[in-house]
Amino acid sequence: MRFTGASMKFSCEKATIAREILIAQEIVASKNALSIMSNVLLTAVNGTLVIKATDIKVGFETHIPVDISTEGMCTVFCDKLAGVLSSLPEGEIEFEQDEQKVIIKPSFKKVRFQIKTISSEKFPELPDISTDSFFSLPSKDFKNMIQQTVFAVSDDETRYFMNGVFMEKNEAALIMVATDGRRLAYARKDLGLPIPEFKGVIIPPKLLSIIAKRAPDEGSIEIAVTEKNIFVRFGNYRLSTVLIEGQFPNYHKVIPDAQKNSVLIKRSDLMEALKRVSIFVEQKSRRTFFKLTPGVLELSSEESELGAAREELPCQYDGPEVIIALNYKYVEDPLRAMSSESVLLEFTEATKAITVRTGSQEDYFHVVMPMQLE
Amino acid sequence: MNPLWFHVDLDAFFATVELLDDPGLLGKPVIVGARPGGRGVVSTCSYEARAFGVHSAMPIGEAYRRCPGGVFLPVRMERYCELSRQVMDILRELGPEVIPVSIDEAWLDMSGTGLLYGSPLEAAKLLKRRIREETGLGISVGVATNRLVSKIASGLRKPDGLVIVESGQEAAFMQGLPLAKLWGAGEKTQTRLRESGILSMADLVAADQPALSRIFGEAGARFLHSAARGIDPGIHGERSGSRGMSTETTFERDIADGEALDAALLEMACALLSRLHGEGLVSRTLVLKLRLSDFSTSSRRITHRSEFIDSTEVLAEARCLLARLWNGSSPVRLVGLGFDGVAEPAKGGQGELFAKDDRKGRLEQVIFGLEAEGLVKGQAAPRPARLIGRNLRGRSPGGNPFHPDDRAQ
Numbered sequence: 001m002r003f004t005g006a007s008m009k010f011s012c013e014k015a016t017i018a019r020e021i022l023i024a025q026e027i028v029a030s031k032n033a034l035s036i037m038s039n040v041l042l043t044a045v046n047g048t049l050v051i052k053a054t055d056i057k058v059g060f061e062t063h064i065p066v067d068i069s070t071e072g073m074c075t076v077f078c079d080k081l082a083g084v085l086s087s088l089p090e091g092e093i094e095f096e097q098d099e100q101k102v103i104i105k106p107s108f109k110k111v112r113f114q115i116k117t118i119s120s121e122k123f124p125e126l127p128d129i130s131t132d133s134f135f136s137l138p139s140k141d142f143k144n145m146i147q148q149t150v151f152a153v154s155d156d157e158t159r160y161f162m163n164g165v166f167m168e169k170n171e172a173a174l175i176m177v178a179t180d181g182r183r184l185a186y187a188r189k190d191l192g193l194p195i196p197e198f199k200g201v202i203i204p205p206k207l208l209s210i211i212a213k214r215a216p217d218e219g220s221i222e223i224a225v226t227e228k229n230i231f232v233r234f235g236n237y238r239l240s241t242v243l244i245e246g247q248f249p250n251y252h253k254v255i256p257d258a259q260k261n262s263v264l265i266k267r268s269d270l271m272e273a274l275k276r277v278s279i280f281v282e283q284k285s286r287r288t289f290f291k292l293t294p295g296v297l298e299l300s301s302e303e304s305e306l307g308a309a310r311e312e313l314p315c316q317y318d319g320p321e322v323i324i325a326l327n328y329k330y331v332e333d334p335l336r337a338m339s340s341e342s343v344l345l346e347f348t349e350a351t352k353a354i355t356v357r358t359g360s361q362e363d364y365f366h367v368v369m370p371m372q373l374e
Numbered sequence: 375m376n377p378l379w380f381h382v383d384l385d386a387f388f389a390t391v392e393l394l395d396d397p398g399l400l401g402k403p404v405i406v407g408a409r410p411g412g413r414g415v416v417s418t419c420s421y422e423a424r425a426f427g428v429h430s431a432m433p434i435g436e437a438y439r440r441c442p443g444g445v446f447l448p449v450r451m452e453r454y455c456e457l458s459r460q461v462m463d464i465l466r467e468l469g470p471e472v473i474p475v476s477i478d479e480a481w482l483d484m485s486g487t488g489l490l491y492g493s494p495l496e497a498a499k500l501l502k503r504r505i506r507e508e509t510g511l512g513i514s515v516g517v518a519t520n521r522l523v524s525k526i527a528s529g530l531r532k533p534d535g536l537v538i539v540e541s542g543q544e545a546a547f548m549q550g551l552p553l554a555k556l557w558g559a560g561e562k563t564q565t566r567l568r569e570s571g572i573l574s575m576a577d578l579v580a581a582d583q584p585a586l587s588r589i590f591g592e593a594g595a596r597f598l599h600s601a602a603r604g605i606d607p608g609i610h611g612e613r614s615g616s617r618g619m620s621t622e623t624t625f626e627r628d629i630a631d632g633e634a635l636d637a638a639l640l641e642m643a644c645a646l647l648s649r650l651h652g653e654g655l656v657s658r659t660l661v662l663k664l665r666l667s668d669f670s671t672s673s674r675r676i677t678h679r680s681e682f683i684d685s686t687e688v689l690a691e692a693r694c695l696l697a698r699l700w701n702g703s704s705p706v707r708l709v710g711l712g713f714d715g716v717a718e719p720a721k722g723g724q725g726e727l728f729a730k731d732d733r734k735g736r737l738e739q740v741i742f743g744l745e746a747e748g749l750v751k752g753q754a755a756p757r758p759a760r761l762i763g764r765n766l767r768g769r770s771p772g773g774n775p776f777h778p779d780d781r782a783q
Contacts, residue, residue: 156679158691181680182724254727287722327724353727369725 008072008097010044012064014106017049017093018085020062023214024053025082027060027206033116039075041123042095042102044068052126053078058207059126061238074117076102084113127240129231133224135195137174139215139234142223145176145187146212148364151333153205154180161246165208167225168200177251183330184251184367185337198225202244207232210239255367256353259346261319264359265297267343271335273299273311278328280309287371288328290345293321324350325371331356334366376541378494380482380501381516381524382465384458385533387478389420391454392447394510403444407637408434410446415634417449417641421533431625431634451641454478455648460509462649468501476621477645481521498536518544520606526557544604549575556601561627562667562705563590563598578602593669620661620712621646628667628705635696635709642711643688650713656681656720657713660688662695665708674699675714682713683726 021040030038041052049066052059074097084104085093091108097117104113146165154162165178173190207230215221215234222233232239274288280301281288291298294317300310324347335343340358347354350370357365384390388406393399403423407430408414416432426441437444458477465472468491471483484497491497498515505513514535516527523544527537530551539547548556553567553574570589572578579602586595600607623638650657658681663673674695682688692711700706 158676158678159680179727181726181728184727249728285722285724325722351725353725367727369727371724372722374722 007070007099008042008044008074009069009095010049010066011069011092011094011107012049012066014085014088014090014093016064017051017066018082018088020051020064021078021082021085023062023210024051024060025078026210027053027055027058028078030055031079033077033079036075036118036122036124038077038079039118039123040078040081041073041075041120043073043120045071045073052123054124054126055206056124057204057242058210059238059240060210061126063236072097073120074102075120075123076115076117080113080115084115127229127231129224129226129229129240133196133226134222134231134233135191135193135224136220136222137189137191139219139221140217141189141191142174142221143212143215143217144364145174145189146208148187148334148337149176149178149185150205150208150212151337152178152180152183152185152366156180160244161202161248164202164204164244166200166202166248166251167230169195169198177248179249179251179254181249182327182369183333184254185334185364186251186255186366187364189363196224199227200248201225201230202246202248203230204241204244207239207241254353256346256348256355259355260348261292261317261322261346263292263297263345264316264342265313265345267335267338267340269313270297270343271332273313274328274332274335277301277309277311278332280304280307281328285371286327286329287325288331289373290324290326291322292317292319292324294318322347322350323373324354325373326354326368327371330368334368338364375486377519378484378487379518379521379524380469380484380494380498381518381521381528382461382480382482382501383514383516383528383532384461384478385512385514386418386420386424387458387511388418388449388454389423390511391450391457393420395453399445403428403441404447405434405437405441405444406447406449407437408633409448410434410438415631415637417637419444431627431629431631431637433631433633449637449641451644455644457509457511458645459648459652461505461511461513464501464504464508468497468504474621474645474649476623477641481524484517494538495536498538502534502536518547520544520604522557522601522606523547523604526551526555529557530555539604546604548602548604549579551575553578556598557624563594566590575602591668591670593671597669618661618712618714619646619650619655619657619716620663620710621649622663622708622710624708625706628707630703630705632702635700635706636693638709639692639696639711640689642709643685643692646711646713647682647685647688650682650716655716655718657716658682659714660691660695661710661712661714662692662699663708663710663712664696664699664706665710667705667707669707672699673710677715680726681719 024040028038032038037055043050044066047065047068048063050061050063052061088106091106094105094107096103100117101114102117149165153165159181162179162181165176167176172192172194173188174195176187178185211232224231229240229242277288277299282302282304289300295314297313297315301308334356338358342359344357344359345354353367353369355365355367389404392404392406401422403426404420405416405423405428406418407416414434416428416430416434416437418430419428423441423444428437428441454477462472462474462480465480465482469482469484473481487497491500494517498517502513502515505511512534514528514532516524516537518524518527518539519541523539527539530537554564566589572581578598583595583599586598590598597607621642623642659675659677661673661675665671676691676695
């Protein structure tokens with residue numbers, strides 16, 4: 001390696017590097033100091049510090065400008081590095097490699113940290129892909145699609161093929177779907193531009209959560225999909241993850257074509273009422289009763305030895321009287337992801353899937369399977 | 375009340391079903407199993423094929439070599455399950471307790487039914503006639519005071535056999551048998567017995583107990599000691615309690631062939647799920663039991679967060695459990711699959727989105743339900759393609775793009 005023999009030395013503003021190391025910390029996840037996967041790879045070259053982290057599935061890379069005295073590379077135990085950086089006040093910090101350690105010295109304080117390193121040669125190669133495989137879309141749209149779907153992913157490992165968000169293209173539209181088998185979240189965005197062909201893929205939520213949290217609202221985000229990986233770029237960041245293998249269920253079949261009845265209700269009213277009524281809802285099944293009569297939605301819990309809750313809400317509804325039992329979390333989750341003033345609950349009968357959507361926006365909706373009333 | 379057990383074994387079951395559905399095959403050697411040219415095994419074959427030396431669990435290529443003129447048919451598990459359920463239903467009408475062993479085999483507790491049916495001989499004849507008339511299938515029946523002896527008895531005069539061992543005659547019956555008929559003692563055990571100079575049941579009864587223990591281990595020796603005396607050592611399938619439901623396959627000879635084990639798992643997964651759903655029950659826990667040639671027995675279980683609804687799922691889990699229990703080379707005597715925590719579907723349950731449409735399990739469930747109500751009887755049940763082929767062991771998010779060996783980190 002070309003840095004052999006050299007001892008890396010650079011300095012930069014604390015805030016600049018701290019922000020990136022905190023993201024890396026989310027990626028590595030492992031706190032085992034002996035594992036190379038708990039370390040970040042730091043490469044100082046050409047006035048730039050390249051930071052890489054991986055948990056072997058998700059890969060992360062970012063570039064920040066630094067003042068380099070000696071080029072070089074090494075890996076550092078991320079957990080301690082993050083701890084050191086978040087404990088320091090703003091100001092310039094110097095990093096210097098000293099054999100098996102990295103010395104960290106702020107210019108403004110008489111403090112000195114040394115962190116153990118592991119040889120950079122042991123750091124796994126992150127998968128890469130050529131630049132022309134990427135397509136781009138507005139960062140804000142992609143983030144929104146993630147926020148509308150990622151919460152619905154199943155965490156049941158025996159249904160591993162539902163442990164991620166399914167993404168596919170339909171002509172010029174990008175579609176994302178997540179389900180745990182009982183509820184489903186659907187997001188679609190027409191990009192108005194051709195998207196390269198790719199087969200539908202299942203993306204682990206870890207990568208998506210990082211994008212939702214870190215990608216800017218302005219600008220664009222670039223995506224490339226291969227058979228085994230997805231690559232994402234924005235700003236100075238390059239992220240990738242191994243895709244989940246397996247067959248995502250045929251979600252088209254469970255999206256109701258048309259619903260007979262609809263309820264228009266103020267989103268904040270419904271969320272607050274759910275919060276109150278859920279205090280008395282049995283927390284294992286979370287079964288909550290939604291009783292509809294013209295103009296009124298009545299939410300209620302089952303009566304238990306501990307008590308009961310019941311609340312009436314005004315709504316726009318003129319269909320037949322009906323009671324639907326739902327897991328309140330399956331209603332609350334999409335309501336929280338939405339931002340509209342009012343929401344539309346659509347249904348055909350108490351035993352069939354209901355649809356939750358915003359009054360206007362057609363690109364996002366949620367499907368929830370009711371529970372048995374008895 | 376004297377215990378009275380019937381062991382009922384369907385004769386050449388899969389092959390007979392194929393003959394029933396296509397009488398043009400009558401008299402021909404019919405071999406049901408993997409496709410010739412593939413790597414699978416024979417599931418079952420007609421008595422005509424057995425005359426060529428073909429037997430179940432034989433590699434399909436070998437079967438083809440021995441019987442090139444045979445009619446090779448694929449396994450139609452759905453159809454077999456359907457007929458198996460009909461047979462089990464008849465058994466349930468006749469006896470107070472039925473313990474299904476596998477898709478084509480069951481024990482029937484007939485204790486105390488003398489007043490209803492007369493002698494065991496009359497009861498057995500009635501059973502054979504009803505099954506023949508109502509399903510077209512032939513059975514062999516073994517009757518005895520315990521399950522082991524009844525099982526051995528049913529295997530003596532196949533097909534269409536009936537062997538009754540009178541109470542008190544169990545030991546004499548066993549001693550009249552060649553050693554090779556000792557059920558539960560596979561090829562290896564047989565060889566070791568011969569090597570130890572034990573050539574007959576009488577030799578086995580006379581054998582020194584500690585010496586047997588040294589050769590066959592504690593459990594093996596105990597089994598042989600009891601079995602040779604016609605005493606049920608009680609190592610076969612658990613009695614069907616209200617909370618469990620299981621099935622098992624004892625191989626004719628101990629096998630170390632993954633393909634044959636897989637075929638057994640497939641068969642059991644279908645049969646088990648069909649029984650579960652046929653009785654309108656659900657379960658979230660699957661148990662796999664494995665007994666090796668030295669009688670060492672182990673089991674593993676997995677509990678899902680939601681109920682098992684499709685046989686693909688059951689098979690995939692069964693394979694994972696097997697991979698954890700079996701080293702891939704030790705000869706296997708028996709493999710069993712069961713559900714635990716079997717219960718009525720919960721009230722106030724959460725509905726499943728992919729229920730009737732996408733997950734074919736629900737479809738299976740619905741069809742089984744309809745069949746149970748007699749609504750679609752006689753119509754051909756749907757036949758999903760063979761459920762094999764998907765290796766689910768390398769599950770969870772994908773593979774590792776970096777170092778295949780670093781996964782454990």
